[in-house]
Amino acid sequence: MAAMSQTPFIAQATAARTAARELATLPRGRKDAALHAMADALASAAGDVLAANAVDVETARAEGTSQAMIDRLCLDTPRVDGMVQGLRDLAGLADPVGDVVRGFTTAAGVRISQVRVPFGVVGIIYEARPNVTADAAGICLKSGNAALLRGSSSAVNSNRAVVKALRSGLEEQGLNPDAVCLVEGDRTVTQEMMTARGLVDVLIPRGGAGLINAVVTGASVPVIETGTGNCHLFVDRSADQEMALQIMLNAKTQRPSVCNALETLLVHREIAEDFVPKAMAALGEAGVTVHGDESIQGLDGRIVPATPTEFDAEYLSLDLAARVVEGLEEALEHIRTHTSGHSETIITNDLVTANRFTAEVDAAAVLVNASSRFVDGGEFGFGAEIGISTQKLHARGPMGLLEMTSTKYVVVGVGQIRG
Amino acid sequence: MAAMSQTPFIAQATAARTAARELATLPRGRKDAALHAMADALASAAGDVLAANAVDVETARAEGTSQAMIDRLCLDTPRVDGMVQGLRDLAGLADPVGDVVRGFTTAAGVRISQVRVPFGVVGIIYEARPNVTADAAGICLKSGNAALLRGSSSAVNSNRAVVKALRSGLEEQGLNPDAVCLVEGDRTVTQEMMTARGLVDVLIPRGGAGLINAVVTGASVPVIETGTGNCHLFVDRSADQEMALQIMLNAKTQRPSVCNALETLLVHREIAEDFVPKAMAALGEAGVTVHGDESIQGLDGRIVPATPTEFDAEYLSLDLAARVVEGLEEALEHIRTHTSGHSETIITNDLVTANRFTAEVDAAAVLVNASSRFVDGGEFGFGAEIGISTQKLHARGPMGLLEMTSTKYVVVGVGQIRG
Incomplete structure (x- = not known):
């Protein structure tokens, strides 16, 4: 030193x-x-x-x-x-x-x-x-x-x-x-x-x-x-829509000011006409303002226009960005472009789609059919949490006591030398 | 992004x-x-x-x-x-x-x-x-x-x-x-x-x-x-001196230009008069120049004077810094002051001393009765090595394929929300 x-x-x-x-x-x-x-x-x-x-x-x-x-x-x-x-x-x-x-x-x-x-x-x-x-x-x-x-x-x-x-x-x-x-x-x-x-x-x-x-x-x-958490929820065409509504509401409203709260909703085109009005009703009742791009605005009159930068920001408030995507590929592409690498969720009942989502999304936590609010040291059972790492070195995701340690190698011989 | x-x-x-x-x-x-x-x-x-x-x-x-x-x-x-x-x-x-x-x-x-x-x-x-x-x-x-x-x-x-x-x-x-x-x-x-x-x-x-x-x-x-490796070898009073000589020579001379090569020799006071001349004979024959401080100079005429900064440097050559220490405490103190956190070795036959050394020395690898040349991805059996980490985050010591990865959490539910 x-x-x-x-x-x-x-x-x-x-x-x-x-x-x-x-x-x-x-x-x-x-x-x-x-x-x-x-x-x-x-x-x-x-x-x-x-x-x-x-x-x-x-x-x-x-x-x-x-x-x-x-x-x-x-x-x-x-x-x-x-x-x-x-x-x-x-x-x-x-x-x-x-x-x-x-x-x-x-x-x-x-x-x-x-x-x-x-x-x-x-x-x-x-x-x-x-x-x-x-x-x-x-x-x-x-x-x-x-x-x-x-x-x-x-x-x-x-x-x-x-x-x-x-x-x-x-x-x-x-x-x-x-x-x-x-x-x-x-x-x-x-x-x-x-x-x-x-x-x-x-x-x-x-x-x-x-x-x-x-x-x-x-x-x-x-x-x-x-980490900052710009967390996405993708509702696949195969989703149980009632489950999607409950998880969306929980992830957005249970505690909006935290990093694992939902910030962007992505809806599969094939179910958008059916799902979006139901989602808007539930979100409206919970006091959430939905900011949508042109892909979704026509589906419900309560959607306010979103500027493109809104898809990159954490609201940490009762606001939610939203858009309709053509399918899994476009959802993956949107998440890849806008993710902060914290927690990304899919609601689906299609096993291959779920497995592709978990394999291809690059984030600390990738969730299937569960609220992103679970990405937390307490919920993971770590007992204590110093924060949620969004980097890839050392610790990624909730950091408990284990993540507050390093290691060393203890090497014991009986006189060996290297030949 | x-x-x-x-x-x-x-x-x-x-x-x-x-x-x-x-x-x-x-x-x-x-x-x-x-x-x-x-x-x-x-x-x-x-x-x-x-x-x-x-x-x-x-x-x-x-x-x-x-x-x-x-x-x-x-x-x-x-x-x-x-x-x-x-x-x-x-x-x-x-x-x-x-x-x-x-x-x-x-x-x-x-x-x-x-x-x-x-x-x-x-x-x-x-x-x-x-x-x-x-x-x-x-x-x-x-x-x-x-x-x-x-x-x-x-x-x-x-x-x-x-x-x-x-x-x-x-x-x-x-x-x-x-x-x-x-x-x-x-x-x-x-x-x-x-x-x-x-x-x-x-x-x-x-x-x-x-x-x-x-x-x-x-x-x-x-x-x-x-890492740079300013690696120490402490020869305890209980050491098998023949083992100490072999390990010292191997660690210093088998490949002097690498980071796990020996750079500083510390000898316990109680065996110094006996061990140092034997060490000097062996090192001299191997072409190693020993640079000692005043604690050791009087024990052998072939020792050249060491400046204090020599205890902080990696020679990466056939040179070795050396001093006599009063015992384990002073050896630990010297290593604490000068270590680069790479590989530190003790030669001892005393179990409590060995255990204190491995517990108290803060380095990527701590060795007992073995050459520091073993601190290497190949020798560890990792099959490939990208380098030896001397930091405490993520990877410490030899880095193989495992250390070239991160993790992510895959979280699967059946609709759970957080209460």
Whole structure:
């Protein structure tokens, strides 16, 4: 590792690295005890956390922040309880560290095990949701990683109060509190964090497309890109239309603001005249505005015109882009052109069509006859989720504890040399 | 994917993307037939390849290129035969695409399979070794990926001749020749390649530290860093000293120019007076110059002084840095400070010491009583190797066909929606 000038960030990251070394070989029992101690400390500090959060919320209001942003920033007792419970739940999950992924003996008789190990120091760069602070710290700790938490300045008082509690929980268990660090400062610090090769092992940005793009472009530290989701639903001619309606409504309206929500509806030409008016009735009742191109506008008077760029955007609202396609080929072509690689769904009863769709669509998750809202670490049974990766390196799809680890090869011989 | 202006590189990468779509679902039999056809075409074109290579070598000589570089650039009949055989060998390996990595059914009764898929388009940026052109193209093809091969300008005639043959083999099998593309042009093209998000899925640099650092720093496309290896050997007080001598000699001298060769020797204080003179005799006979710090200089007159920076560098030559350490703790501390995260070895007969070393050293491979020269895709039995990753994301250690793939989740329901 090249010598670096000692800035406050470098000092903090170096301290986190020392803590990471201790965490790497800590047995599960001690990590679980630490998670419970962190939960206890956070529960005890709930009053301080809420008071600190009130300061952040007041500042945000005074600065004219949007109500949606304030909703994300705001903590209340149920949200703090959720953070506390999240830490306790992590203690109940299996520890991936030490798992032997593969093992074999080579032609030279050397025994090789590929063993799961923590990354080391994980940097999380995220926006104004203080609950991410506790979630990310807990997931990192359970997977044996130290966490450098770079929250947004608008949540700094809340984040300080949460991190203070988490660190006191670590100390109470005799652990190095630098396993959880809040990274503060102006944009220069974010820049330092993104380029701290040798100090930060992995960066995970969590937030909107702007934040993620800035990190992916600016970082020389390896990044796991978590995703925007421009999710499509293709209703094939063979679809059970009642099933298609239910899944479409669920994927669009159950929680419109999340990345696995439906954004574009594609309808097979042969059933469009029948299906589209039924879909419009159901979507209209649910308060969804449908934006269609010329292929679909004539089929229902409630469809408003869509500009071509609408097929590339995430609405994250009760809006849905829609078009009619000639068949599977055109649906595949549309998805290929517009996908963000998150979750793509087909409703079909034709087995060959289903198999072609799952084989040919290039996305983290490809669904047949199920709602894209299932593409989620919790629904997958991972117990915890740090985000949903839309990149192809390392992890793709929901990322649980397993995806927060690397591996190393342990090679054991009895004196073998290479001939 | 954002619209990009159409440069020659963008046109080429877009063509490779189309080819990658075909490759992604190609059955193994057709890929293996293509590999044999590529091998046949390369064998038939051997004369053209050698003639083109002679032009490159002549130009390099005229430009005063170092002999070591010319050795790497130079092809002869055995090397071309090796490239041909390498392609045939790939046909004999298992196809990782389509493997089900994990499968489970969720609480909602949705069936989930995590299936191995190709990355798509893989960019390889490499230096003046034309044999990499065939190796990398073959590994990419077998793993279902299209290859954008960015060789060095000094090998451009050789690379053109090799790629021409490989593409004719693909065409002979009715496959899209854009599965193998040679990327030509000045440095602007490398820059385009490193930032072609959405067109290039993964970049793998192969070459010296300068090349790798330039790619890691300049790329916004995800990178797999292949490694420099500042590999250490710690001879514990409990070591079988004869075993230690044999492994030390093998790791240092069997092929000094490669990344898994030994670069630094650490000797336990308690055996140093006994072991160091024996080591010096053996190393001296093998033509190795030992560069020691003050801890070791007094133990043998043949040791030349080492500057502190020598403990951070890869010699890649018959030179070896050496020091005496007080014990395991100091050995761990030295390795932690100077490791490049490639391969680290202990020679010991003490089980607890061995287990602490393998648990605490943070590297792609940690070896006990075996030569670091075994850290190699061929020796691991992977059959083919695209490089040795020293990063922690995605792949760590030797990368075979498995490491050239991503996964996707295939999610199948019978109409489930999320409650």
